[in-house]
Amino acid sequence: MIVRRGGKSGDVFGCACRDHGEGRGCSNRSSVPYREAHEAVIGALRRTFSPESFEAHIARLAQDTEARDRRSAERDHLLAEIPKLAAAETKLAKRVAVTDDVEALVAQLKALQAERKAAEARVGSLRESSVTCARTRRRSQRFRRRGASGRSCWRLTRPT
Numbered sequence: 001m002i003v004r005r006g007g008k009s010g011d012v013f014g015c016a017c018r019d020h021g022e023g024r025g026c027s028n029r030s031s032v033p034y035r036e037a038h039e040a041v042i043g044a045l046r047r048t049f050s051p052e053s054f055e056a057h058i059a060r061l062a063q064d065t066e067a068r069d070r071r072s073a074e075r076d077h078l079l080a081e082i083p084k085l086a087a088a089e090t091k092l093a094k095r096v097a098v099t100d101d102v103e104a105l106v107a108q109l110k111a112l113q114a115e116r117k118a119a120e121a122r123v124g125s126l127r128e129s130s131v132t133c134a135r136t137r138r139r140s141q142r143f144r145r146r147g148a149s150g151r152s153c154w155r156l157t158r159p160t
C-alpha cells in the first residue's frame with residue numbers, strides 16, 4: 001500500500017505497511033515525489049485515452065469483419081435453436097404430468113430451461129455488442145468535436 005506523506009522534499013508516495021503504523025520500522029525506505037508521480041500518471045492517461053487512440057480502437061472493431069461474421073452466425077444459430085429448446089421443454093413438461101419417474105424428468109426439464117435461458121441471454125449479449133459499437137462510434141465523434149476541451153471532462157487537475 002502507498003500513502004502520501006510529507007517530508008524534507010515535500011509530499012511523497014511511500015510505503016504504508018503495518019510495520020510503519022506499529023512503529024517497528026520497515027526496510028522499504030523508497031519513495032516517489034508526489035507531483036512527479038501524479039503528472040506521470042495523468043500524462044499516461046491522457047496519451048492512452050486520447051481521441052486518436054479511441055478512434056483507432058473503434059476503427060479496429062469496425063474492420064474486424066471476421067468477428068462480426070462469427071457473432072452473426074452464432075446469433076442465427078441460437079435463434080434457430082431457442083424454439084427447439086422451448087418445444088423440448090414443453091414435451092418434457094407434458095411427460096412429467098403422466099409419468100411416475102418425475103425426479104429425472106424434472107432434472108432434465110430444469111437443464112433444458114437453463115440451456116434455453118443461457119441461449120436467450122447470449123442472443124441479447126450479441127445484440128447489445130452491436131448496439132454498443134454504434135453507440136461508441138457516436139461518442140467518439142462527440143469526443144473528437146470537443147477536441148482539447150473534451151479532456152476537461154476528465155476533471156483531472158494538477159496537484160497543488
